[in-house]
Amino acid sequence: xxxxxxxxxxxxxxxxxxxxxxxxxxxxxxxxxxxxxxxxxxxxxxxxxxxxxxxxxxxxxxxxxxxxxxxxxxxxxxxxxxxxxxxxxxxxxxxxxxxxxxxxxxxxxxxxxxxxxxxxxxxxxxxxxxxxxxxxxxxxxxxxxxxxxxxxxxxxxxxxxxxxxxxxxxxxxxxxxxxxxxxx
Amino acid sequence: xxxxxxxxxxxxxxxxxxxxxxxxxxxxxxxxxxxxxxxxxxxxxxxxxxxxxxxxxxxxxxxxxxxxxxxxxxxxxxxxxxxxxxxxxxxxxxxxxxxxxxxxxxxxxxxxxxxxxxxxxxxxxxxxxxxxxxxxxxxxxxxxxxxxxxxxxxxxxxxxxxxxxxxxxxxxxxxxxxxxxxxxxxxxxxxxxxxxxxxxxxxxxxxxxxxxxxxxxxxxxxxxxxxxxxxxxxxxxxxxxxxxxxxxxxxxxxxxxxxxxxxxxxxxxxxxxxxxxxxxxxxxxxxxxxxxxxxxxxxxxxxxxxxxxxxxxxxxxxxxxxxxxxxxxxxxxxx
Numbered sequence: 001x002x003x004x005x006x007x008x009x010x011x012x013x014x015x016x017x018x019x020x021x022x023x024x025x026x027x028x029x030x031x032x033x034x035x036x037x038x039x040x041x042x043x044x045x046x047x048x049x050x051x052x053x054x055x056x057x058x059x060x061x062x063x064x065x066x067x068x069x070x071x072x073x074x075x076x077x078x079x080x081x082x083x084x085x086x087x088x089x090x091x092x093x094x095x096x097x098x099x100x101x102x103x104x105x106x107x108x109x110x111x112x113x114x115x116x117x118x119x120x121x122x123x124x125x126x127x128x129x130x131x132x133x134x135x136x137x138x139x140x141x142x143x144x145x146x147x148x149x150x151x152x153x154x155x156x157x158x159x160x161x162x163x164x165x166x167x168x169x170x171x172x173x174x175x176x177x178x179x180x181x182x183x184x
Numbered sequence: 185x186x187x188x189x190x191x192x193x194x195x196x197x198x199x200x201x202x203x204x205x206x207x208x209x210x211x212x213x214x215x216x217x218x219x220x221x222x223x224x225x226x227x228x229x230x231x232x233x234x235x236x237x238x239x240x241x242x243x244x245x246x247x248x249x250x251x252x253x254x255x256x257x258x259x260x261x262x263x264x265x266x267x268x269x270x271x272x273x274x275x276x277x278x279x280x281x282x283x284x285x286x287x288x289x290x291x292x293x294x295x296x297x298x299x300x301x302x303x304x305x306x307x308x309x310x311x312x313x314x315x316x317x318x319x320x321x322x323x324x325x326x327x328x329x330x331x332x333x334x335x336x337x338x339x340x341x342x343x344x345x346x347x348x349x350x351x352x353x354x355x356x357x358x359x360x361x362x363x364x365x366x367x368x369x370x371x372x373x374x375x376x377x378x379x380x381x382x383x384x385x386x387x388x389x390x391x392x393x394x395x396x397x398x399x400x401x402x403x404x405x406x407x408x409x410x411x412x413x414x415x416x417x418x419x420x421x422x423x424x425x426x427x428x429x430x431x432x433x434x435x436x437x438x439x440x441x442x443x444x445x446x447x448x449x450x451x452x453x454x455x456x457x458x459x460x461x462x463x464x465x466x467x468x469x470x471x472x473x474x475x476x477x478x479x480x481x482x483x484x485x486x487x488x489x490x491x492x493x494x495x496x497x498x499x500x501x502x503x504x505x506x507x508x509x510x511x512x513x514x515x516x517x518x519x
Contacts, residue, residue, distance in 0.1 A: 025244050026251025029324040035398070036328045054206045062213040069220075070240040072327035073361060073368055076224030076233045081217035088210035117328075124329050127225065131375055135396030140328035 013048060020044035024071060036143025038151045041068035042116055045087045046109045046152055050098045053091020061087025075127050082116050110149050117145040241363035248323040248334060301462050304352030309464060312427060316464040317341050321457055331374035333457050338363045346425060348466045353454040354431035355419060372432060372453060373398045380422040381432060383415045389483045392417060392432055392451060400433055402449040411438050417451050422483055427469050
């Protein structure tokens with residue numbers, strides 16, 4: 001029998017959201033490879049969608065994307081749209097995939113990360129904020145995707161599940177994470 | 185036995201309802217996102233979404249500021265780490281000790297450099313008679329698509345969109361977004377940056393443009409002009425946004441392709457932007473800082489001469505006497 005503590009889950013998501021917001025605003029601009037910067041909003045959305053999914057994941061996707069759009073000088077609503085769709089797709093199964101199948105979840109996030117960065121880059125080309133596909137790929141999309149993936153792994157290990165399950169989504173194996181946000 | 189979910193409702197029912205709601209919610213939020221995207225694309229540089237973004241900037245400025253504070257020691261550690269790597273390969277314990285001492289002195293050196301930069305800024309301000317406001321860089325670019333920095337002064341300090349920004353070495357960019365307490369500066373190496381420029385020695389006029397790979401290119405300089413590696417590139421003052429004669433970079437590479445009317449000129453920037461570096465925002469131009477009628481006539485003559493030489497194979501519609509600002513021009517103060 002699995003019992004969910006919704007309030008604890010909300011608290012954990014709130015704490016995670018605040019940490020991600022601070023990292024996005026304070027650290028991400030100062031750490032980069034080429035022009036690439038980590039998309040911490042995507043990390044937050046990935047963690048919530050893969051741990052809980054469903055309506056919660058979708059809401060996290062929308063507000064995470066909106067936050068990213070407000071932080072940047074890019075077109076408003078673009079990352080909101082991408083992360084809303086991403087969070088729905090990642091969270092369709094509504095279970096703690098991070099705990100149940102970590103490797104698969106990491107691979108899924110890595111793929112999603114590259115796709116989101118690529119679509120965002122192509123959209124920037126279309127709206128005239130970039131001009132060369134090659135430059136977009138080499139200096140923005142790939143470095144950004146790599147940094148985001150590294151960020152996701154760090155967050156997963158230190159804050160969510162510690163590589164061995166049980167995080168904000170709960171219901172999995174526990175142990176490993178040093179500052180774990182255990183929710184449900 | 186059915187699994188329990190919140191409120192004791194059988195999980196199968198809850199799951200079906202949540203999935204449906206998730207889909208509906210995702211659809212609704214997707215539509216809202218599309219509306220936001222459309223509104224954002226249409227409203228350009230002013231409108232409700234820009235106002236919301238401005239408000240967001242105010243709220244988040246302290247966090248960005250703290251982030252910059254945190255990153256300063258890391259910049260020092262980064263240098264020390266690279267020194268240590270070199271030491272491990274070639275040097276003794278003495279140099280490692282030296283690196284530790286360097287770390288301890290990093291803060292002091294940073295303060296000393298700040299003082300030097302401030303002195304240079306004052307010198308620049310005096311020598312060019314700049315009407316300006318001092319500011320400090322508090323954050324780099326948040327995303328991967330724009331080369332920008334955020335400074336700690338905004339509309340409350342009299343800063344508006346389109347104002348040139350310099351550091352002690354010369355122009356670094358132009359303000360593109362202004363909140364009450366902070367502003368975003370588009371750097372010269374941004375892909376959308378374009379500034380009227382000229383070679384200081386020969387007065388050949390062109391446009392200094394940024395690129396996605398971060399290099400600067402001086403365009404619209406005809407092959408009948410004389411350009412050499414090491415020549416200093418300064419603002420031409422055409423367009424009336426940037427003061428005339430401020431340095432921007434030095435020519436690092438000149439190439440001439442047969443059949444082309446213009447040189448391919450690569451320019452090395454004079455300035456680098458780091459967190460907490462002091463900058464000057466030029467708030468207005470004084471008499472003599474704008475391009476004179478002779479300069480404008482010279483630029484026109486250069487354009488005419490080049491167009492008579494043959495049809496242009498690059499930059500159709502643009503000219504050396506063009507305006508400063510973004511290529512799209514929607515946030516330039518010249519429209």
